[in-house]
Structures are given as C-alpha cells and as structure tokens.
Amino acid sequence: MADKHPGPVVDTSASRHARLRPVSAPDVRITDDFWAPRLRRNREVTIPAQHAQCESTGALRNFARAAGSADGDFSGRYYSDSDVYKWIEAASWSMATHPSEELADRLDSVIELVAGAQDPDGYLNTYFSVDRVHERWTDLVVRHEMYCVGHLVAAAVAHARATGRSTLLDVALRACAHIADRFTPGRVTGACGHPGLEMALVELYRTTGDERWLTLATWQLDSRGRGVLDGSEYLVDHQPVRQQDRVTGHAVRALYLYSGMADVVLETGDPELRAALERLWADLSGAKTAVTGGVGARWDGEAFGDAYELPDRSYNETCAAIAHIFLAWRLLLLTGEPQYRDVVETALHNGVLPGLSLSGTEFFYQNPLADAGRHRRAEWFSCACCPPNIARLLASLPGYLYTTDDDGIQVQLYIGNQAELRLADGIPVRLDLATELPWRGEVRLTVDPAEPREFTVTLPVPGWAGADVTVRVNGDPVALDTGRRRIALRRTWSAGDTVEVTLPTEVRTLVGHPRVTAVHRRAALAMGPLVYCLEQADHHGTAVADIRLTGVERWTVAHEPELLGGVCTLSAQAGAAPVDDGPLYRPYREPAAPTSGVSVTAVPYFAWANRTPGEMRVFVPLA
Amino acid sequence: MADKHPGPVVDTSASRHARLRPVSAPDVRITDDFWAPRLRRNREVTIPAQHAQCESTGALRNFARAAGSADGDFSGRYYSDSDVYKWIEAASWSMATHPSEELADRLDSVIELVAGAQDPDGYLNTYFSVDRVHERWTDLVVRHEMYCVGHLVAAAVAHARATGRSTLLDVALRACAHIADRFTPGRVTGACGHPGLEMALVELYRTTGDERWLTLATWQLDSRGRGVLDGSEYLVDHQPVRQQDRVTGHAVRALYLYSGMADVVLETGDPELRAALERLWADLSGAKTAVTGGVGARWDGEAFGDAYELPDRSYNETCAAIAHIFLAWRLLLLTGEPQYRDVVETALHNGVLPGLSLSGTEFFYQNPLADAGRHRRAEWFSCACCPPNIARLLASLPGYLYTTDDDGIQVQLYIGNQAELRLADGIPVRLDLATELPWRGEVRLTVDPAEPREFTVTLPVPGWAGADVTVRVNGDPVALDTGRRRIALRRTWSAGDTVEVTLPTEVRTLVGHPRVTAVHRRAALAMGPLVYCLEQADHHGTAVADIRLTGVERWTVAHEPELLGGVCTLSAQAGAAPVDDGPLYRPYREPAAPTSGVSVTAVPYFAWANRTPGEMRVFVPLA
Known part of the structure; x- marks a missing residue:
C-alpha cells in the first residue's frame, strides 16, 4: 500500500470544485466473497485472454507494422488501437493492486510496441500508418483518431499511477501535444466523432498539472455543435454542449462526452457546463435509464430512445453502462449527492456485470431485458469495445469504494x-x-x-x-x-x-413510471443492489413468458452455492397465464385468471445466459 | 376494358394448382370516395414526383451512363436501377387503368434508356457498367444483381400486360437468359442475397409459357441454404427453404422469397414447398405480425423478431407490409382461404397506406406503433425501396379486388x-x-x-x-x-x-395474445378494416402518453370531411393517469386511479404524422 505514485481512478484530490476526493485504488483491497473472486478471475483469466485476443486479432501486430517491424495489412477496425490501450489500462490497475512480474513484463513489451509506432511528430494511430499516412485528420467525423488517443492517455495515466513509470505517459504527452498543435485552442476548432479524449485530457492535467490539457479538453467540448463535425445527434454534435438538455444520440459517445464535461466542471466550476449537466442528468435518470442501470435503449444508432422509451429488448450496451458509471462517479465527486453512488452501484451490478460470463471469457455487447434464448455472449467482437472496457473497470474497482x-x-x-x-x-x-x-x-x-x-x-x-x-x-x-x-x-x-x-434486503417488486408503457402492469424483482430475472432453465412445464406475479405471498431467499457460481435465488408460488391458442389479436375480454401454484424462481440478472439457452425476462406481468 | 393483353397482377389463370384465378386490373375501375382519390393522387402526384426523383438522384442517368451517352460517376446505391424499374411498373399499371399519352411517352423514353444500357450478352445493371464491369457476379451476397433483374422483369411484365408491347419484355428476357446461362439449373447454383427474382421469373413463365423460367425460379429457391451465399438468417440462407419453419432474418427478403415459393407451388403443387409455406405462415400470422399487418419488428437487420416480439417501436418497413400482401395474395390464389384476404386488407389499410403522406409526396420507411413526434415522412431515401413500391402497389390495386x-x-x-x-x-x-x-x-x-x-x-x-x-x-x-x-x-x-x-363496423378494442408482453394490458382501437391511433394534435391539456381506456361507455364515430383528407374519428370520455413526478422505478403499489372525463379522440393510423408533430400511440393502457 504505497503512495509513491498515488492511484485514484479519477484524481480530484486537487480539483477546486470537487466536493469529494478519491482514494487510491492500491490502498483498498477487496476481500469479500462476491467481488474478490471476480477480480481474481479478471486478473487471472480475463486480462490474459484479452491479451491473447489483441494478439490473434492483429491489434498488437498493427503497432509493430506501424513501427516497420511487421509486414502485412492493417487488421481490424480503425479504432482497434483502443483495444490495446484498454488492455493496458486494465493490466495497469491490476498491477496497482496485485503486482505481478509476469504481467509487468508483458505490459512493458506492449508499451514498447506502442511507443515504437509513434511518429517523431507525436502522431500515433496504427490505422493511419504505412499506406494511410495521407489520410490523417481528414475525417474527424468517422475515424476515431482523437478517441484512440483518449484511450492511450487513460492507459498512460493508469500505468503511471500504478507503476510510477512514465514510459507510456511520455508517449501520450507527445500524442496530445500533436493534437494541441493541430487543433489549437482559441484558433483551430477540432473534435472527434467519438468523444473520450476530453475526460482523458482532464486526467492528464490532473497528473501533470499542465493547464494546457484542461484548456484543450474545454476547447474540444466547445467545438461540438459548431459545424466541425456533421451536426448529427448521433455524434452529439446537434447543439453546443452548453445548450443541451436532452440525452440523445449514441449513448456511449454522449456519456463519455458528459463525463468530460463533468471533469472540466470539477476543475473550473464552469456554471454553464454544470447547469447543462444537471439538465442532462435529469433527463437521463428520470426517463432514459433501464432498471438495471443500462442505458441507450435503441438498437438503431446504439442510441438513447425518447423519454420513457425503455422496451424489453433495449440495447443497453455494456460500454454505455460503464460510461454511465463514469459520469455518475464524477457527479458524485462534484456534489457528494447519494443519488449518484446509487447509479454507480446499480449499473455496476446489473448493467456491467451481465456483460461478462461467469467464466470470465465471454462478453455481451447488448444487454436486453428479455430474450427468447438466442442472445448469447461471445469471446470477442469485430467492434471489441466492450470486453476490455469491462476488464479495466473491474481492475480499477477498488478505487470506487471510498471517498x-x-x-x-x-x-x-x-x-x-x-x-x-x-x-x-x-x-x-x-x-x-x-x-x-x-x-x-x-x-x-x-x-x-x-x-x-x-x-x-x-x-x-x-x-x-x-x-x-x-x-x-x-x-x-x-x-x-x-x-x-x-x-x-x-x-x-x-x-x-x-x-x-x-440494510434491509427484502425482495422488491419494482414497476416503472406510468409512462414506461413497455412495462405497463409488469414488474421486475430486485433484492439489495441486484435486479433479478426469470430464466427458462429454472422452470419446467411452465413457459417463462406465461408466468404472472399473482398470488405471491412471500419470496423465499435461498443461497445456492453451486448455482451460477453461488447466488441467492428468489422463489415463490405464483401464477401462469393459461395456454392460449387464440389469434394474435382479439377483442378485449378480461383475461382468464392465471393458474396458481406455479413454482417460480428468479436468479440475478447478472448471471443470465450462463446455462441452457431459453427464455429470459426481467419484467414479468403482475396479472 | 380490353382483354387483348390481359392484365392480372399475378396471373394464375393457367396455374394448375391455383384455387382462384385473378382478374385483369384494367377490367376494374375503383370508384369509391376513399381509394379512388388516392389512386388519382398516385397517378397525378406520386408517379410524376417519383419520376422526378429518379431524375434528380441520377438513377435514370445511370442508364444513359451505361449506354455511353452520359458521363460522370454512378449515382446512388448498387440497387438504384430497381427504383427505375418500380417506377416503370407503377406507371404501367397506371397506364393500364388510366391511359395517358403523356405518361406513355415518358414510359417509352425511360424504357429506351433502360434498353440502351443492356449489354449484347443480356447483362443489365448500371452499377456494374463502365468502371465495374469486372465486378459482375463477384458478390452475390451483397450486390443485388439478380434482385434488380427481378424488378426489371416485374416492370416488363406489367408493361406488357398494360400496353401489349414487348419493348421492355424483350430486355427482361435477355437479362434472364443471361442469368439462366450463368447459373444453369441443375448445374451451377446461384441465388441473390436479396430475393425477388424468383417470383418475377414465375410471372415471366406465366407470360411467355416458357418453362425455362419456372425451372430457373425453382433452382434459385433451392440454391438457398446450400452454401451459395453466406448462410445467414439475414439473407434467409440459414436453411434450405424446404426445411424452414420459422420466419426470421430480413423481413422483405424473407417475404419476397416466400412469395416466389408460393408462385412455384401455384404452378407445380410441390408438396414440400407448400408444407414449408404453411409452417412459415403459421409462425408469421401467429406470432410475428403487428396489429397493422406490418411485419419485421426489429430495427437491427430490418428483421423479424422472436415469437411475440412486437414492441411499440416496431420497424414495420413499408416494403415488408407490401411483401406481406404479395405473399398473402398468392396464398389466397392457392387456397381460396379467407384468412389471406384479411391480411391483404389489413396490411393495405394499415401497413402500407401510412407509408404515404396525404399529399402523396412523402413516405415512411418504418412504421412504428408509437412515437414521440420525431418520426416523420421524407420525400425520398438514399435506400429508396419503399416509395416506388407503394406507387406500384396502389397502381395495381384494381387487380386485387376480385378473383x-x-x-x-x-x-x-x-x-x-x-x-x-x-x-x-x-x-x-x-x-x-x-x-x-x-x-x-x-x-x-x-x-x-x-x-x-x-x-x-x-x-x-x-x-x-x-x-x-x-x-x-x-x-x-x-x-x-x-x-x-x-x-x-x-x-x-x-x-x-x-x-x-x-358488415358491422363497431369500434373494436383489440388486445394482443397474452405472450405479446410489450402491449400487456393495453389495447388498440379499430373500426372496420382500420386500426386507429391517438395523436397529440387532438389532445389539449392531456399528454397522449397518460391516456387510459378507463370508463369508456361508448365511442362516438364522427365523419370529419375536413380532417386529414376526410376521416371518421372515434371519440369518448376516458381516463388519464395522474401527473406523476415520482422516480423512474419504484416499488409496486396499486397505481392511483386514472382521472376521468378526459376527452379522447382517435384517428386512423394511416393518417398519422400529417399534422403538428407530437406523441402518437396505437396501443393505449386499459387502466
């Protein structure tokens, strides 16, 4: 528990407008029976597996190629560098709390690869190397160049805080200097189609004390909505951020952007940005958040829906739940208000954790609240943002326990x-x-x-x-x-x-605001911080889709150490709609009374889709 | 009312396995107050406006370019030829029922352009002309080459039936001969990522009597699910069609394919294909159709959802409703069963008609059942499949009235x-x-x-x-x-x-099968063949989202000639949920009783989004 190189995740220790200060992740050792094994699995299984993915997908080789030490074509998407950066961040936080020589060596060699790919002028993006040098900075809307640098900075800061070494920080500083020279605050506007650099720049300012980075972050925020990009909601470019009052467009983009705004407000107290954040949070928390803390209901555009548009099959990208935590944590540091820690807790347990299989090797990109048994986790994605995002959040979790x-x-x-x-x-x-x-x-x-x-x-x-x-x-x-x-x-x-x-942990039966018509007269079960769901695997002879929460006198909570890695189940005698072979639509009649005495068992939503595929529901009809 | 060149839309007059025969569109003149003005608007406004779109988007110029008489780059998508073909089909059916010298001249000049773009070997696709000749037939999965020929054939058959002339039919025959030579039945498998050619080929067989086209259609159907394409559900290539029992994947692709299957069954009686169609129809009609007759619930992949996955914001592409009609009409001709005409009627009034603005110049691509006021029609789309699809269906509507x-x-x-x-x-x-x-x-x-x-x-x-x-x-x-x-x-x-x-036209309050949880305890209003909706424009002081169908004693039907082009509205005193400023999720308590005496007015769903933008709902909470 050293403090030579203090390691908070978001370092507001010197932030003038922060109500709270963070603690260093290495100063907190998670010891419980729930999270400690998960963090161990993250270190021992997930982080190594993700390194292997970065190797097999060519994401690592792209750096060697840019350095001239490997041949062949670029592999993956134009933002695949960010997979490697997120892996570095995850590995660094892991090192911070659980030093490992093997991981240290692996980190060093990855960082060496990254450093070798940087141009003398500081530019670093392996997609725009070798045969695409002339395309640099020609497409801010699509190509994620600043976004990738944002993840580089986040990785570098984590690495420096975890190890006290500046090998990657020096690379990140040169990359940021390149951007600051090109998109000069006060003179040349510039912003990235995918936000993320803003919050990283503020963290760089916190680490180095160099106000240049804070200025650049603010400049980038204020470049939005001013004709630099495409003016779309998708890019959250439809309005200057100071004027926004409705969360819309691509959920991850929006919440990374607002996290950067919160970081600037923590440092500057900018009242206009703060007021915008308050309006945006009211919209988000009041009308656009799933019961799991997941956000971004729409599959089209991975976007927020309209107010109260929160259907069963919401998109709820794992990265968006992580971005939700990022924003809530910053607002917690800013205000000290307990509503924000509640969001961190809910989104962590129910928005992020389902993104990871119990084995630690498979991942969800989308986290719908109902499924017919076909939505399954995968080992990796061609757009692989979510898996290493989960790994870095879990690795840094000790930093979120106290302020x-x-x-x-x-x-x-x-x-x-x-x-x-x-x-x-x-x-x-x-x-x-x-x-x-x-x-x-x-x-x-x-x-x-x-x-x-x-x-x-x-x-x-x-x-x-x-x-x-x-x-x-x-x-x-x-x-x-x-x-x-x-x-x-x-x-x-x-x-x-x-x-x-x-803290009472009675089973709760949660319903939505009356305007959430998608879950009208249905309820979700919850206990403590966990949202529950029904899975077909626990129900024999009754289709989960037919279960009704009628006649439930009490829920029996049972800890089942062998089930799903050890969970508490909720069981009750409830009802089921009678078999109905009528037409798909029919004139309204009071529906037949549900049959009673149906044994119903709910399991934590985070653990779903780890058994035989089948129907899953979070919201169950009340009657 | 000549029968020199008989003009049924789907000509089963000689189909051995057809239970019913069609009538010629020109033998039926629509005279009512509802459809006749719409068909006139289609002739006088929509078809000319779509010709102008084909000009301004460059879709027509692409043909001149392929013929060597225009310079510049190809315009639009690789399937933009199909916009022109669908326009020809619409114009031809229009000519069939309402001959017009001006339109005849325009048709001739468009057909001349098309014919000029055909290669000596019969190949015709303007995307693969000039600079992309070497890419022909290199990407069956994505590039829609056969799909475009399908629309060419459909246009040519319509043109021949409407005018008795073979100028376009000759072009189509050469194009099909090219395909039959290349993807030889019995020897070289071939299918298109986007079906459509199959049903056109059967129609070509019906028109020419040449069995070659029926054989080619069957061959293409049976090439699916056998490794020719990508094996995806999206392309309906996951299984041989004879084995399929679940509608899945891209809705328009699937229903065009199944329409082609039905056409083959009409001619051959193939019992395996017929059994597959029966299974697929049971899945479609029993679990995957919107109350409007719209189909394809998912925005991702424009696809069918799982069984009973029918949310408020269903995708319901206009083209999918049209494809639904194509399939239902063929199954009606095959069996004579009234369930199929019901689908034609429902989808026509509520699935297709909303796709067209009252002005006849703006179109919906998606037809969700609820909206917050931001989903509006557009004059055209970069993927412009829907607008001319509506125009051709409306122009051919007289052919659907009798058998x-x-x-x-x-x-x-x-x-x-x-x-x-x-x-x-x-x-x-x-x-x-x-x-x-x-x-x-x-x-x-x-x-x-x-x-x-x-x-x-x-x-x-x-x-x-x-x-x-x-x-x-x-x-x-x-x-x-x-x-x-x-x-x-x-x-x-x-x-x-x-x-x-x-026929009794009482106002009906329709609910979904109990497994359609998205509309649990909500109902849609309907009268006669029409589904209704609530729009904010008719409700002052009450948010549509808060309206509840409580306390309704009777619905008053009023014909309002000035409203929305003349519609019957449904009005009643109903309820509204009280203002609720509580949190987004809360423990279940019996909700506060709705306020009563709220004036509620429903308008036909087909007419929505023709006034001030605002909330729209088809399914309204019962209580």
Whole structure:
C-alpha cells in the first residue's frame, strides 16, 4: 500500500470544485466473497485472454507494422488501437493492486510496441500508418483518431499511477501535444466523432498539472455543435454542449462526452457546463435509464430512445453502462449527492456485470431485458469495445469504494474490503468492511485510526434499502432520521471502533413510471443492489413468458452455492397465464385468471445466459 | 376494358394448382370516395414526383451512363436501377387503368434508356457498367444483381400486360437468359442475397409459357441454404427453404422469397414447398405480425423478431407490409382461404397506406406503433425501396379486388368499383360495388351478366365484421351460418340483381395474445378494416402518453370531411393517469386511479404524422 505514485481512478484530490476526493485504488483491497473472486478471475483469466485476443486479432501486430517491424495489412477496425490501450489500462490497475512480474513484463513489451509506432511528430494511430499516412485528420467525423488517443492517455495515466513509470505517459504527452498543435485552442476548432479524449485530457492535467490539457479538453467540448463535425445527434454534435438538455444520440459517445464535461466542471466550476449537466442528468435518470442501470435503449444508432422509451429488448450496451458509471462517479465527486453512488452501484451490478460470463471469457455487447434464448455472449467482437472496457473497470474497482473530504471518510460502495486511507491531516486510518452483500444486508465496518481522532465516517443508505436501516457504533444503536440517504457518524474514533449497519434486503417488486408503457402492469424483482430475472432453465412445464406475479405471498431467499457460481435465488408460488391458442389479436375480454401454484424462481440478472439457452425476462406481468 | 393483353397482377389463370384465378386490373375501375382519390393522387402526384426523383438522384442517368451517352460517376446505391424499374411498373399499371399519352411517352423514353444500357450478352445493371464491369457476379451476397433483374422483369411484365408491347419484355428476357446461362439449373447454383427474382421469373413463365423460367425460379429457391451465399438468417440462407419453419432474418427478403415459393407451388403443387409455406405462415400470422399487418419488428437487420416480439417501436418497413400482401395474395390464389384476404386488407389499410403522406409526396420507411413526434415522412431515401413500391402497389390495386373460379366470382376487397369480368364460360358480367367503407359497413353489389346465368357470387366476411352480418339479395334476407367467413350466393343471376351486405363496423378494442408482453394490458382501437391511433394534435391539456381506456361507455364515430383528407374519428370520455413526478422505478403499489372525463379522440393510423408533430400511440393502457 504505497503512495509513491498515488492511484485514484479519477484524481480530484486537487480539483477546486470537487466536493469529494478519491482514494487510491492500491490502498483498498477487496476481500469479500462476491467481488474478490471476480477480480481474481479478471486478473487471472480475463486480462490474459484479452491479451491473447489483441494478439490473434492483429491489434498488437498493427503497432509493430506501424513501427516497420511487421509486414502485412492493417487488421481490424480503425479504432482497434483502443483495444490495446484498454488492455493496458486494465493490466495497469491490476498491477496497482496485485503486482505481478509476469504481467509487468508483458505490459512493458506492449508499451514498447506502442511507443515504437509513434511518429517523431507525436502522431500515433496504427490505422493511419504505412499506406494511410495521407489520410490523417481528414475525417474527424468517422475515424476515431482523437478517441484512440483518449484511450492511450487513460492507459498512460493508469500505468503511471500504478507503476510510477512514465514510459507510456511520455508517449501520450507527445500524442496530445500533436493534437494541441493541430487543433489549437482559441484558433483551430477540432473534435472527434467519438468523444473520450476530453475526460482523458482532464486526467492528464490532473497528473501533470499542465493547464494546457484542461484548456484543450474545454476547447474540444466547445467545438461540438459548431459545424466541425456533421451536426448529427448521433455524434452529439446537434447543439453546443452548453445548450443541451436532452440525452440523445449514441449513448456511449454522449456519456463519455458528459463525463468530460463533468471533469472540466470539477476543475473550473464552469456554471454553464454544470447547469447543462444537471439538465442532462435529469433527463437521463428520470426517463432514459433501464432498471438495471443500462442505458441507450435503441438498437438503431446504439442510441438513447425518447423519454420513457425503455422496451424489453433495449440495447443497453455494456460500454454505455460503464460510461454511465463514469459520469455518475464524477457527479458524485462534484456534489457528494447519494443519488449518484446509487447509479454507480446499480449499473455496476446489473448493467456491467451481465456483460461478462461467469467464466470470465465471454462478453455481451447488448444487454436486453428479455430474450427468447438466442442472445448469447461471445469471446470477442469485430467492434471489441466492450470486453476490455469491462476488464479495466473491474481492475480499477477498488478505487470506487471510498471517498474522503476534509471531514472524514465516506463509504461509497458496500463491498467487503480492507483499506488504509488517510485523513485530511495525513493520519492513516485502517478500515475493514465485512459484508455478505449483495446477498445479505449486514455490514460491519472496523475503523482503526493510527491515533484517536475526531472525524466523520459516512455510510450511504442505498435507494434499495428503504426506511428500516439500523446502525450501531460499538454495539450502541444510533438514531437515524427517516428518509436519510446517508449516515454521518462524527465522533472521536479510536482503534477497533466498529460500526454495524443493517440494510434491509427484502425482495422488491419494482414497476416503472406510468409512462414506461413497455412495462405497463409488469414488474421486475430486485433484492439489495441486484435486479433479478426469470430464466427458462429454472422452470419446467411452465413457459417463462406465461408466468404472472399473482398470488405471491412471500419470496423465499435461498443461497445456492453451486448455482451460477453461488447466488441467492428468489422463489415463490405464483401464477401462469393459461395456454392460449387464440389469434394474435382479439377483442378485449378480461383475461382468464392465471393458474396458481406455479413454482417460480428468479436468479440475478447478472448471471443470465450462463446455462441452457431459453427464455429470459426481467419484467414479468403482475396479472 | 380490353382483354387483348390481359392484365392480372399475378396471373394464375393457367396455374394448375391455383384455387382462384385473378382478374385483369384494367377490367376494374375503383370508384369509391376513399381509394379512388388516392389512386388519382398516385397517378397525378406520386408517379410524376417519383419520376422526378429518379431524375434528380441520377438513377435514370445511370442508364444513359451505361449506354455511353452520359458521363460522370454512378449515382446512388448498387440497387438504384430497381427504383427505375418500380417506377416503370407503377406507371404501367397506371397506364393500364388510366391511359395517358403523356405518361406513355415518358414510359417509352425511360424504357429506351433502360434498353440502351443492356449489354449484347443480356447483362443489365448500371452499377456494374463502365468502371465495374469486372465486378459482375463477384458478390452475390451483397450486390443485388439478380434482385434488380427481378424488378426489371416485374416492370416488363406489367408493361406488357398494360400496353401489349414487348419493348421492355424483350430486355427482361435477355437479362434472364443471361442469368439462366450463368447459373444453369441443375448445374451451377446461384441465388441473390436479396430475393425477388424468383417470383418475377414465375410471372415471366406465366407470360411467355416458357418453362425455362419456372425451372430457373425453382433452382434459385433451392440454391438457398446450400452454401451459395453466406448462410445467414439475414439473407434467409440459414436453411434450405424446404426445411424452414420459422420466419426470421430480413423481413422483405424473407417475404419476397416466400412469395416466389408460393408462385412455384401455384404452378407445380410441390408438396414440400407448400408444407414449408404453411409452417412459415403459421409462425408469421401467429406470432410475428403487428396489429397493422406490418411485419419485421426489429430495427437491427430490418428483421423479424422472436415469437411475440412486437414492441411499440416496431420497424414495420413499408416494403415488408407490401411483401406481406404479395405473399398473402398468392396464398389466397392457392387456397381460396379467407384468412389471406384479411391480411391483404389489413396490411393495405394499415401497413402500407401510412407509408404515404396525404399529399402523396412523402413516405415512411418504418412504421412504428408509437412515437414521440420525431418520426416523420421524407420525400425520398438514399435506400429508396419503399416509395416506388407503394406507387406500384396502389397502381395495381384494381387487380386485387376480385378473383374468379369455375363456379363464379369472388369479391376479395370491399372497395367501391365498377368492373367487367368474365365467367369461366366467357360470359361477361358487369359488377358495380358501392360502399362507404372503410367508414361504414353497408355494401351494395349489382350483378349484371350479359345474359342470365347460374353462378356463385362469393363475398367475404372479414375477420373484423364479427357475427352480425346481414345479406339481402334483391331485398330478400339470406340466412347465414354464424362463424361463416364467406357468403357464397349461388343462383341464376340476371341483369340488375343486387346484393346488399351490412358488415358491422363497431369500434373494436383489440388486445394482443397474452405472450405479446410489450402491449400487456393495453389495447388498440379499430373500426372496420382500420386500426386507429391517438395523436397529440387532438389532445389539449392531456399528454397522449397518460391516456387510459378507463370508463369508456361508448365511442362516438364522427365523419370529419375536413380532417386529414376526410376521416371518421372515434371519440369518448376516458381516463388519464395522474401527473406523476415520482422516480423512474419504484416499488409496486396499486397505481392511483386514472382521472376521468378526459376527452379522447382517435384517428386512423394511416393518417398519422400529417399534422403538428407530437406523441402518437396505437396501443393505449386499459387502466
């Protein structure tokens, strides 16, 4: 747990407008039974498998080719460099928390390949090397050149924070200098069809202290909607970002862009950008988010739908859920408001995690809320954005568990861990958080400052926990106001103090806003932070499509260690629509009463499609 | 009403396995207040406007370019020749029923252009001319070469039937001979990524009597699913057609293909192909058709969804509804079964007609069942398949009103008309059908044979008419069995005999099969053959999205001649969900009772999006 090269994911430690400061990922070790095995699988299976994919798809060889040390054609898409950069980022965060000589060597050799592909003028994109040099910067709309540099910067910052070395950071700085020279703030407008560079530039500013990068990020944000690109909603280029009030167009593009806006606001406090973010978030959270935290309902254009357009077969790209977390985390750091941590938690468990098979080797690009059994994970995609995006998020997850401020420490995610953080005055505090979440809501936090100190430990009351939260400090109950969304415990803490929180994890039956007509009179099951679904594999003799949530008296929660890697199932006696061989459309009559006594079992949505293919539903008719 | 060059659309008059024979389009003159003005607008506005589009987009110039009489690059997509062919087909059917010297001259000049672009070896595709000659037949999967010839053949057959001239037919015959030589039946497999040629070839066989074309059509059908293409569902190449039992993949491709299968079955009776068609139709009609007759629910791949996957924002391409009619019409001719004419009627009124603006100049490509006000018609598309497809179908509509068989004459569509048909023994029968449908269900048919004859006049009982149909012949009631789907009146008919049929047109509240969860506990309004919708333009102070069909005692039907070109509206006092500013998802509680006394007005779905943009819904929550 070194702090020679501090490793927060989003480093707002010096951000003037941040309400919260981050902690360094290496200072937090995830220890629970749910996430710790997943992070281990990410390190031991997913990251190596993705390196192999970067090799077999030619994404790595593209760098050697650009350096002149390999022959042949360019392989993959014009943005395939970003697969390699995301892999570097994932590997770097993995190194930060779990140093490995083997991975260090592999990282070094990949970075050497990348560095070798850079031109003397700083330009770096292997698609535009060898035979396409003359096409550089000729198509900002389509070709993702700045987007790829954004991922290079993100990888470089992660690598520097994880290892303290600047081998890749130097490459990234030269690439950014090339862009800053070409698309000069105040003089030459420039923006990329696919945002992403903006947030990376702000992180580069945070890492280097060089305001040039903050200026360039702001300049790029403000170049949008001004005729530089194509003016389309798809590229989020339909309006200057300061005027936008509706999330629209390509979901990943939009949320990467807004994450960059949030980063600029964290640094500058720009009130216009902040107001735009507030409007956009209200639209996103109020009308365009799936119950899973997935976003981007439309298959056409991988785009947001209109308000309340949230059908069963929503697109919900895995990358969009990750981008949703990026934006929510930045807004959390900006405001400290608990609504944002709720989104991080929901999207992590239900929007991102389903993107990964239990084996760690297969991935979903889309995450619909219903399926007939034909939507399955794949080992890779020709557009391979999602798999390494999952890997880098999981590898950096320790950095999302806590924040700090001048008053003390905030728990943000209830994930079991051991951490060593520092108070504002530099005093170290050891924390040990034990919980069986997401299955059971008891949380025990041991607070162990190096010496007794008065400070505040704040714990969130997640939106799912409802009113009956109980808190004890060293065994003594603490009175809570109803409706409180956080528990702020200010006292003099000394070694061995414990906080016990019990968060109710009753099974919830969630319905949508009345305007979400796609799920009219249907409900989704949830428990704790998890959204559940029905899979055909658990239902014999009854089609999942016929199940009705009628007559349910109570849900039985059972932990099944052998099922789906160990999950809690929800079981009840419910109903089923009678077999209906009538026509597809018919005059309305009150439907026949569902049959009763049908055994229904729900499993966590994140675990779906890991067994025999069959019908899956998140939203089930109430009657 | 000449029969020198008989003009049925699908000429089963000599088809050995056809249950019904078609009538010639020129023998039927549509005279009602609903369709007659639409067909006039098609002739006077749409067809000229589409000719202008073929000029301005360069689709016509491509032919001159291929002939060496124009310079420049090819314009448009590799299938843009088909725009011109569909225009010729539309213009030909228009000529058949409404001869026009001006249009005849224009047709001649377009056909001259087309003929000039044909190579000596018969090859004709302007994309593969000049600079792409070497690419011919190198990419059957993508490049639509046979598809374009299919539209050429369809245009040529229509032109020959309408005018008795073979100027284009000769071109088409050479083009088909080229294909038959290259993809020789029995020896060299060949099929096109986009079907369409198959049904055209059978029609060419019917026109010429040359079995070569029937053999080639069958050969092409059977080349599918055998490694010639890419094996994808998208191309309907995943299985040999004889084995298929599930409609999947690209909807237009699939339904054009199955129309070709039906054509082959009409000629050969092939029992395997017929059985496959029956399975496919059961899947299509039982689980994959929108309430409008639109088909192809998915935006990704313009494809069929899984069974019962029929969301609000279904894709429902206009061309797919047309293809649905093509298939249903052929199955009607094959079997005589009334279910197929119902589909023709529903898809025509609600699947195709919405594709055309009331002005006749703007078109929908997709026809979703709900919209927030942003989906609007366009004058043309870069992929311009739909507009001329609508024009050709409307121009040929007179050919869909009747069929005949050895026993007599069958009314198939209740569209007001005057016709002169012939009985099997050659005796002419004048028919005059007067109706105010789709608004009112009274139908008066005058049957006027040249001399008294015993034969059967059959009238359909549409699925929407329910049980209370009444029939009188010369004023005398005819007893009907309940549940009958047709009224077969066998008697000796003599001049001036009249049949009066009254079809109930009560407002119907239609719901989906219980597995269509997207519309769970919602209903669509319908009257007669029309599906209705709610548009925001008719609702002030209440958001359409909040309307609930609660407390409706009766619907008032009002004909409003000034509204939307003259429509019947449906009005009632219904309910609305109270304003809800709660979160997007919340624990289930019985929702607040809708407010009552909300004035609700529904308009025909075909007329939507012709006023101020706003919310539109076909399916409305029941409560």
